[in-house]
Amino acid sequence: MRIYWITWAVLLVFTVVMLWADGAAIPRAAFLVFMIAAMLTKASIIAGNFMHLRSERAGLVATVVIGLLVTGLVLYVLIAPDAARIHTMVGAQ
Amino acid sequence: MAHAAGQTIDRWNGGVCPFDAGWRKVMMWWFIVTDGLLFAGFLASYGYARILAFHWPNQSSVFSLPYIAAMTFVLITSSATMASAVDATRRSRLRASLPFVLLTAAGGAVFLGMQAFEWRHLIEAGARLNTNPWGDASFGAYFFLLTGFHGLHVLTGVTVLATTAVRLAKGLSTAEGVEMAGLYWHFVDLVWVFIFTLFYLV
Numbered sequence: 001m002r003i004y005w006i007t008w009a010v011l012l013v014f015t016v017v018m019l020w021a022d023g024a025a026i027p028r029a030a031f032l033v034f035m036i037a038a039m040l041t042k043a044s045i046i047a048g049n050f051m052h053l054r055s056e057r058a059g060l061v062a063t064v065v066i067g068l069l070v071t072g073l074v075l076y077v078l079i080a081p082d083a084a085r086i087h088t089m090v091g092a093q
Numbered sequence: 094m095a096h097a098a099g100q101t102i103d104r105w106n107g108g109v110c111p112f113d114a115g116w117r118k119v120m121m122w123w124f125i126v127t128d129g130l131l132f133a134g135f136l137a138s139y140g141y142a143r144i145l146a147f148h149w150p151n152q153s154s155v156f157s158l159p160y161i162a163a164m165t166f167v168l169i170t171s172s173a174t175m176a177s178a179v180d181a182t183r184r185s186r187l188r189a190s191l192p193f194v195l196l197t198a199a200g201g202a203v204f205l206g207m208q209a210f211e212w213r214h215l216i217e218a219g220a221r222l223n224t225n226p227w228g229d230a231s232f233g234a235y236f237f238l239l240t241g242f243h244g245l246h247v248l249t250g251v252t253v254l255a256t257t258a259v260r261l262a263k264g265l266s267t268a269e270g271v272e273m274a275g276l277y278w279h280f281v282d283l284v285w286v287f288i289f290t291l292f293y294l295v
Contacts, residue, residue, distance in 0.1 A: 001180050008173035015165050015289075019158060022294050032295060039290035043283055050176045050279040060112040064122055068129045075137035083144035091147070 007049040014042050121273050125280045128246075132284050135239055136291055142231045150227035152293055155215075161293050164207045165285065171200025172282040175254075179275040182268035190271055191261045197278060198254035201247050208244050212237075239288055246281045253277060 018038050021031065048054040053061055112119050143149055152158070178193035215236065219226040225233040257274045260266035 001177050004173050004176035004180065007176070008169060011169045012166065015162060015169070018290065018294060019162055022153065022158065035290055035295050039286055042286045046172065046279055046283045046286065050172050050282070051276055057111070057113045060114065060119075060122060063112075064126055067126050068133065071130055072133040072137070075133055076140055079137060079141050080144060083141045087145050087147075090145075 003049060007045055010045060011042055014038055014045075115269065117269055117273055118276070121276050125276065128280070129284070132242075132287070135242065136287060139235045139239065139292065142229070142235060146229035146231065148228040150225070150229070150232050155227050156211075156293060158293065160207070160211065161289065164204055164211075165289055167200050167204045167207065168282050168285050171197045171204070172279055174200065175275045175278045179272050182271045185268070187261060187264075187266065187268065187271070191258060194254055194258045194261060194271065194274070198251050198258060201251040201254065201278075201281075205244060205247055205251065208240060208247075212240070235292070239292055243281070243284055243288055246284065250274075250278050250281050 018035060021034055021038075026034070047064075053064065114122075174193045175197040178190040178197065181187070181190035181193060215233075220233045220236065222234050222237055224230055253274050257266055257271060260270065
């Protein structure tokens with residue numbers, strides 16, 4: 001049971017650090033990289049420790065993680081350039 | 094490859110049971126993946142709107158971030174109590190998991206109450222699905238869509254947990270039943286990590 005409360009404490013520390021970063025004067029690009037890295041780390045900790053994905057078979061882990069991450073990434077990577085292009089076109093008018 | 098006692102298990106070789114898990118757990122993971130894809134679609138759509146928008150509101154001037162952090166604290170704590178409940182059932186102490194399940198359900202109810210308060214505050218400030226006083230018109234739509242859909246999941250989770258608690262008290266629930274409720278609850282927490290970061294902070 002100890003591992004769960006250590007996980008809880010780590011998640012809280014991450015949350016506090018993210019809140020601190022939100023108010024700090026950090027360049028936008030570095031801020032985005034930090035926030036996404038922290039978010040993915042928190043998600044991995046929850047899935048690994050709370051959902052016990054660490055102790056599941058590699059086939060199940062791969063199905064869940066690759067299924068979600070790759071689809072999410074494809075969704076975003078496919079539409080983000082289009083949004084940026086429209087943004088630039090409207091801004092130029 | 095056959096698994097003899099004491100032999101190292103090849104984690105890619107499941108034989109007739111590829112995931113080495115019962116059908117309930119596999120189906121719960123399938124549900125989590127498909128529901129996760131739904132949220133991924135919402136968040137990708139939100140990302141599209143963010144890139145398109147010229148005047149996206151500054152979140153720290155719209156929301157009370159310490160309040161949102163408190164909501165996050167409640168949800169993370171409820172996840173820890175749920176993990177403790179599952180741990181108790183794995184040690185064959187089904188009845189010992191009951192207080193943890195009740196605490197988790199209470200955490201979920203507190204989160205819902207806090208979210209209702211936040212919604213009321215924003216609605217009173219003029220936020221609607223198609224307009225808001227702070228900036229881009231789609232801000233309100235994404236706020237209500239993302240937090241509302243997540244809130245519905247929390248409500249479902251609280252209902253599942255309350256049912257599990259009643260069944261535990263009557264001696265009807267199994268360790269697997271508690272574990273499935275736990276998987277769902279942790280998924281709700283997991284989704285909040287993404288919403289909290291991408292909608293409230295970034």
